[in-house]
Amino acid sequence: MTQEDLAEIMFPDVSETISDIEKKYPKRNLDEGCEVTRFAPSPTGFVHMGSLLSAFEDFKAAKDTNGIFYLRIEDTDSERTVENGIEGIIRDLANFDIVPDEGMISEKESIGAYGPYIQSQRKNIYHVYAKDLVRRGLAYPCFCSKEDLDETRTIQELNKERIGYYGSYAKCRCLTCKEAIDKIKNGEKYVVRLKSPGNFNNKIILDDRVRGKIEFPENDQDIVIIKSTDQLPTYHFAHAVDDHLMQTTTVMRGEEWIPSYPIHHQLFEVLGFKEPRYAHLGLVMKIDENGVRRKLSKRKDPEASVNFYHEKGIPMEATKLYLMTIANSNFEEWFLNNQHGKLSDFKMDFSKMSESGTLFDVEKLYNITKNYISRMTSEELYDAALPWMKEYDCELYELMLKYEDYTKKIFSIERYQDKPRKDYSCFKDIRNGIWYMYDELYTNLNYEFQNITDKQEIEKILTLYFDKYYDINDDKETWFNKMKMMCDELGYASNMKDYKKNKENYKGSVADISTVIRVSMTTKSITPDLYEILKLLGKERIQKRISRFKEN
């Protein structure tokens, strides 16, 4: 009984050889320096902020170098698999312009010549490599039960020894081929373990692209490579086989993977694969209610879900800008110095990635969004907000459609100037900013008058203003001069400086007068430029609103 026999009995269905497999994955025809990266989620149906950031960085690294970005689905754990989970992931990524060059493009379809891109469909491939390992005496079947493993663990804890399946604790590694074969013939369940050639006292070094050199003891654990339940590989084994075959150049993943590097290093070595480069990314954190810093959780934190941003109407481009500022610390300054340049012109740099966990800052996102929206043209804003309204605010959507031109004019207020108005941090804010411009929404009025609240005085001001002074054709300067003239006529201060010095000489100021007009036309004491608003409202609406106020 030889290892050859053992391999045969463990993998009777494997007839292909390694070289058969390797032939199907020819060397990629890419120039030096092109990065091949991948996003490899479990099919859970959605991506959260942390994985979106990682996917974004993977994508960016590939695009920056004219390389390849592919989407591989890691479904070796049925627990994490959700029906139609792949579609959800593809949709979430596509919402941020992250479209794979290769890999899954829908629930069932994929593109690219290095597939299948779903791990459960690659079972035979893993088995070819596992079989070869057994044949070479570098892997073996392990029949230990959960209880056996627990027992060793208890002993190790008691003796204050390192925990795990290694050295003399790796009982099944000493089984002879005959013993193993007999057990298998007996129908005993087993996993396949790596027969680790490592020594804990040896050192290995990872040259991480973001963290530099990290030293570890060599792996000596006989880790499981094929599970007994479904004969699917573990993450470690699948990672080695897939990233070798698919020729990933840089593996980008969360820092929680750093400790398993020794395993991966050994697997690549034992399998004779060239190791990819690694970039271990800092986790995305938040401060929770107790002031404790912790990993952003998709379960507990609404802002961890990409849907959160979608529902608020944060433009995808703005989110990308924010992701880039988290991804690379030098991006923000670059963006400022390049007249708000295009994301594609910025080259991401691994050495500028954060090593410590980044705190996710919603305020900062809003700030970026405000700036972003303020720089759009009114047409762009209209086009971007419309689909969002359709989904989340039907009423306003209908009005925007019905009064397209008028709406764009509303969006134009204080937009085309050196420093445009920044008052929308998301599309959701739009309603609150403009609803009063539409007659259809101008109902249930609640006037927010400030200093002047006397109805008679207000009516007097309105009558005088609109009968005698207001002319829709006036330019802004004339408009304001007339406002001041009226102030003088009514005993209000037309000059704010003078008013502040000598309040007692006046009934109020030009500010009070404009507030009266502003509130009676919009109900709100805070609005954008009043001159623009009156002009847009037009004579007819103004008249109607005066009457509306008087009736009130």
Add this chain to the structure above:
RNA sequence: GGUCAGUUGGUGAAGUGGCUUAACACAUAGCCCUCUCAAGGCUACAUUCACGGGUUCGAACCCCGUACUGAUCACCA
């Protein structure tokens, strides 16, 4: 317990031995401008880089130790 990582203001961070009396941005506060608001302008906001030692003419930056935070030690990824 073993292994590994991280630690610069409220936040993201720049910084890799002298140009740092620590950049820039967000947030916050005050003032100015001003028809409201937003914007804008100005100003304030870490005498100090987790702590303790050491190396050096000189340290946030190099070395050693300690502390704290996090990750990991599954037939989960």
